[in-house]
Amino acid sequence: MTHIFHRSPLTPPKLAARGQSNYLIDASGRRYYDGSGGAAVSCLGHGHPEVIDAMIEQLRKLEYAHTSFFSSEPAERLADTLVRQSPAGLGHVYFLSSGSEAVEAALKMARQYHVERGERTRRHTIGRLQSYHGNTLGALAIGGHQGRRALYQPLLVESHHVSPCFARHYRLAGETDDAYGTRLAQELEQTILALGPETVSAFIAETVVGATAGAVCAVPGYFEKIRRVCDRHGVLLILDEVMCGLGRTGAYHAFQREGVEPDLLCLAKGLGGGYQPIAAVMAQEKIVDAIVSGSGAFQHGHTYIGHPVACAAALAVQNIIERDGLVRRSAQLGETLHRLLRDRFGGHPHVGDIRGRGLFQAIELVARREPDTPFDPDLRLHALIKREALARGLACYPGGGTMDGVRGDHVLLAPPFLATQAELEEAVDILAAAVDAAIASVG
Numbered sequence: 001m002t003h004i005f006h007r008s009p010l011t012p013p014k015l016a017a018r019g020q021s022n023y024l025i026d027a028s029g030r031r032y033y034d035g036s037g038g039a040a041v042s043c044l045g046h047g048h049p050e051v052i053d054a055m056i057e058q059l060r061k062l063e064y065a066h067t068s069f070f071s072s073e074p075a076e077r078l079a080d081t082l083v084r085q086s087p088a089g090l091g092h093v094y095f096l097s098s099g100s101e102a103v104e105a106a107l108k109m110a111r112q113y114h115v116e117r118g119e120r121t122r123r124h125t126i127g128r129l130q131s132y133h134g135n136t137l138g139a140l141a142i143g144g145h146q147g148r149r150a151l152y153q154p155l156l157v158e159s160h161h162v163s164p165c166f167a168r169h170y171r172l173a174g175e176t177d178d179a180y181g182t183r184l185a186q187e188l189e190q191t192i193l194a195l196g197p198e199t200v201s202a203f204i205a206e207t208v209v210g211a212t213a214g215a216v217c218a219v220p221g222y223f224e225k226i227r228r229v230c231d232r233h234g235v236l237l238i239l240d241e242v243m244c245g246l247g248r249t250g251a252y253h254a255f256q257r258e259g260v261e262p263d264l265l266c267l268a269k270g271l272g273g274g275y276q277p278i279a280a281v282m283a284q285e286k287i288v289d290a291i292v293s294g295s296g297a298f299q300h301g302h303t304y305i306g307h308p309v310a311c312a313a314a315l316a317v318q319n320i321i322e323r324d325g326l327v328r329r330s331a332q333l334g335e336t337l338h339r340l341l342r343d344r345f346g347g348h349p350h351v352g353d354i355r356g357r358g359l360f361q362a363i364e365l366v367a368r369r370e371p372d373t374p375f376d377p378d379l380r381l382h383a384l385i386k387r388e389a390l391a392r393g394l395a396c397y398p399g400g401g402t403m404d405g406v407r408g409d410h411v412l413l414a415p416p417f418l419a420t421q422a423e424l425e426e427a428v429d430i431l432a433a434a435v436d437a438a439i440a441s442v443g
């Protein structure tokens with residue numbers, strides 16, 4: 001055992017020695033295609049010289065200044081960039097260092113907004129089952145990932161969960177998209193009414209679900225209906241785009257495809273592209289106005305928020321994405337990847353679904369297609385596929401199988417926006433071999 005307390009101490013991971021464009025290279029010199037950008041993080045791949053230069057330049061000027069004394073130029077410019085690329089109302093940015101911190105800050109901002117407006121009774125937050133919003137206690141509480149919550153249940157603040165929007169598994173026979181979305185919006189409204197609307201602060205959802213279910217988009221109209229329910233009851237809508245945001249789904253913000261705007265938006269992974277740990281909450285004017293004209297200060301803060309080098313890295317990443325048209329590239333390459341997955345797995349007896357948007361695509365494994373039957377979760381097929389893929393030179397992001405209520409196993413692909421078609425073809429080839437080897441190994 002090494003001295004690092006690894007996630008799985010008995011099977012510590014390989015050493016990644018270097019990164020080179022869209023590949024990771026281990027200590028023995030073996031190359032692995034970064035098919036999921038870690039966890040949808042590395043949008044520009046590894047070793048991008050412009051990002052590295054921007055970080056070094058910032059380090060030479062100023063490595064750190066505490067935000068209670070000073071702001072910094074890269075932080076101000078990064079906020080300007082995010083606001084300029086977002087719908088008009090999302091006019092303010094609060095920086096953090098991780099997705100979990102962004103979710104915690106958004107939950108607290110929502111609560112403070114209500115208190116500042118004299119609605120002190122608004123304290124409940126509603127999330128969805130089969131969601132993931134982070135591992136800190138507040139984010140864990142509002143997430144619906146039962147496997148990760150179970151051990152800590154007694155410590156989690158009271159929270160409430162409604163059904164996910166996952167048509168493949170939960171739409172009733174004969175139910176239209178419209179009727180399904182309406183049913184889910186009614187469920188949210190009933191939950192708000194049961195708690196008492198005057199006690200509900202916010203509803204939080206991933207715009208496209210990542211870790212728990214694998215690139216699951218809501219049915220058309222779902223978010224508009226949800227938005228209307230929230231508005232009717234004065235409940236804030238928080239969208240968590242920590243994983244699916246900033247070009248990953250082929251739109252700058254995933255919500256721009258849903259016809260809604262959130263009150264609060266959580267961003268992280270693709271913001272710094274892995275060059276630095278950085279996250280953000282974007283807030284509508286009304287939220288910041290209520291706080292500024294009320295007590296005058298958001299009651300929150302961490303030592304490393306708005307870190308100048310992290311902001312310089314993220315600014316460079318976001319500038320490159322904008323300059324090089326990489327959101328459009330994510331949309332186009334996403335179509336290519338989707339087609340490659342369809343060509344390869346469309347007739348596969350053990351692939352029941354191929355889904356996603358942009359460079360955020362997943363396959364779902366099934367023991368049988370007819371009737372649609374998942375593999376026994378105890379087989380942990382997704383973990384076996386991850387292992388087989390890594391042995392063949394592909395890093396991909398597995399999930400499912402062990403999470404309460406999630407049917408089946410899936411594998412998520414979220415390659416860098418600078419991926420090439422040839423790389424995607426190779427990744428899909430390796431994934432196919434890994435899927436077959438993993439299924440053969442479980443008989």
Ligand code: PLP
Pocket residue numbers: 039098099100101103132133134135206210211240241242243244268
């Ligand atoms: N929210 C979503 C949607 C995520 O996918 C994640 C991480 O996977 C988080 C929040 C937590 O982010 P972090 O791991 O940076 O704390």
